[in-house]
Amino acid sequence: MSRERALLFGGAWGAGLFVAVVFVNDAVKPGYEPVRDFVSEAAIGAGGWVQIANFVVAGTLLALSGVALARVVGRWTGVLVGVVGVGLIAAGVFVSDPVPQDESAWHGVVHNVVSVMVFAALTGACFTAARWRPTAGWRWYCRVTGVAVPVLFVTAGAVTNTSGFWQRVTIVVGWAWLVVLNLRAAA
Incomplete structure (x- = not known):
């Protein structure tokens, strides 16, 4: 297997693993309510290291796949x-503040800024990848994902009682696209 294919498979694994760990963590973390709480809040308190490690490992695998994607798919994709991957690493290093909070700690502010960058970069990647080996189905999938991710991200921030649910929908849609992109590029 070539180095590029290994990096692409790593990116697919990283995205899939991230989602799997989120859902397992949702089921086992005490006092955590996945319908209400953001994924990042799982990094707070007892057992928080699991979500921190999830951010760092998935982010590393996606950042490395970005190197291969730049060669195989296109530089901007x-x-x-790569920005998505580095952003996930930073999201793990700079732990979120609990929501709601009266005051934001500096690391929570950094976490929030990085989170916006992750979803913005993911959106951009969808549109740049739509031009690569274009078929009607691939272009459609990329464009629909590129529109859905920011709409769902804003929805997650706009609602209170179900923000965690909407964020998870955003992540599943976006990270599934990352799996498909990496696997398509590795083929």
Whole structure:
């Protein structure tokens, strides 16, 4: 297997693993309500290291796949997926504040800024990848995902009682696209 294919498979695994760990963590973390709480809040308190490690491992695998995607798919797609990966690493390092909070800690502010960058880069990657080996189905999938991710991200921030649910929908839609992109590029 070539180095690029290994990096692409790593990116697919990283995205899929991230989603799997989120859902397992949702089921086992005490006092955590996945319908209400953001994924990042799982990094707070007892057992928080699991979500922190999830951010760092998935982010590393996606950042590395960005190198291969830049060569196989296109420079901008690779750069943007690399930004997603580096952003996930930073989201793990700079732990979120609990929601709601009266005051934000500096690390919570950094976490929030990085989170916006992750979803913005993912959105951009969808549109740049739509031009690569275009078929009607691939273009459609990329464009629909590129529109759905920011709409769902804003929805998650706009609602209170179900924000965690909407964020998870955003993540599943976006990270599934990352799996498909990496696997398509590895083929």
